[in-house]
Amino acid sequence: DAKTTQPPSMDCAEGRAANLPCNHSTISGNEYVYWYRQIHSQGPQYIIHGLKNNETNEMASLIITEDRKSSTLILPHATLRDTAVYYCIVSTGYALNFGKGTSLLVTP
Amino acid sequence: GAVVSQHPSWVICKSGTSVKIECRSLDFQATTMFWYRQFPKQSLMLMATSNEGSKATYEQGVEKDKFLINHASLTLSTLTVTSAHPEDSSFYICSALPLSWTSGTYNEQFFGPGTRLTVL
Numbered sequence: 001d002a003k004t005t006q007p008p009s010m011d012c013a014e015g016r017a018a019n020l021p022c023n024h025s026t027i028s029g030n031e032y033v034y035w036y037r038q039i040h041s042q043g044p045q046y047i048i049h050g051l052k053n054n055e056t057n058e059m060a061s062l063i064i065t066e067d068r069k070s071s072t073l074i075l076p077h078a079t080l081r082d083t084a085v086y087y088c089i090v091s092t093g094y095a096l097n098f099g100k101g102t103s104l105l106v107t108p
Numbered sequence: 109g110a111v112v113s114q115h116p117s118w119v120i121c122k123s124g125t126s127v128k129i130e131c132r133s134l135d136f137q138a139t140t141m142f143w144y145r146q147f148p149k150q151s152l153m154l155m156a157t158s159n160e161g162s163k164a165t166y167e168q169g170v171e172k173d174k175f176l177i178n179h180a181s182l183t184l185s186t187l188t189v190t191s192a193h194p195e196d197s198s199f200y201i202c203s204a205l206p207l208s209w210t211s212g213t214y215n216e217q218f219f220g221p222g223t224r225l226t227v228l
Contacts, residue, residue: 036219043112043201043219044152087151094205095142096217098152 004088009103018075020102022088025069031092033064035073037084038101044087047073078106110136112204114220121192122228129187129223131202137182138204142217146199158185182207192227199224
């Protein structure tokens with residue numbers, strides 16, 4: 001699976017949009033971009049995934065660049081409960097290899 | 109959504125004892141289950157892949173004789189930490205891949221809530 005690079009930490013004010021970037025320059029054609037998050041001492045929670053097109057669900061939006069070498073997860077209106085470690089994973093859908101992720105802190 | 113449970117949620121044991129952790133898919137059948145380990149302030153590290161009815165595949169550096177995995181049914185996988193020592197203290201998390209998994213298509217894995225193991 002391709003490797004991903006994410007900033008180690010980010011801050012976001014409550015109510016504002018949180019934009020979490022991810023670089024995956026070695027992604028191959030059949031690999032999806034997955035985003036999971038992990039709230040302290042819990043199992044990872046699925047957020048969203050995409051292959052080529054931008055995606056949106058009730059939790060977030062995923063913007064994938066045309067060359068697929070990077071993506072951005074957008075939480076449109078961050079709340080305190082969105083404080084977590086966010087993992088960007090590139091995979092064919094079998095094993096998920098978690099990198100270090102981005103620790104997002106949402107502040108009041 | 110699909111639910112994966114783990115039991116126990118936390119366990120404290122003495123050094124040298126064995127501990128069994130169960131991972132169950134509650135409302136779906138899972139061809140494959142994965143076991144992860146997470147040390148404090150670190151990311152999840154894949155330990156092994158468990159396939160129903162066959163031997164588990166272990167990641168490099170993971171001792172298969174120490175971490176015994178059994179996937180006897182399509183809804184249950186167990187991880188047994190044998191002769192546990194303090195360095196085995198960690199957060200163990202499983203995930204399950206539904207039976208409908210198809211290579212090359214999107215597949216959502218479902219994660220359990222984790223089991224915190226403390227070895228004294």
